[in-house]
Amino acid sequence: MDGIDTAIELAKNFNLNEVKFIFLTNYGEDNWPQEISLRIDENFAKQIGALAYIRKQQPLENIIETLNKLLE
Secondary structure, X not given: OOHHHHHHHHHHHOOOOOOOOXXXXXXXXXXXXXXXXXXXXXXXXXHHOOOEEEEOOOOHHHXXXXXXXXXX
């Protein structure tokens, strides 16, 4: 099970207000596989309750800055 499947299962079985998670992904609008019908993007991440949607292609400094802000 990947992180997307895990988040969907958590949303089905738990109150996600009590579970804190982020998406850290290679996927995005510019490289989305055609065989995946569910669009996992920042909007989806927010709807399901993720604290953030972080693309791995971002500079490491940006990822660290986002994580530090979330941990404050």
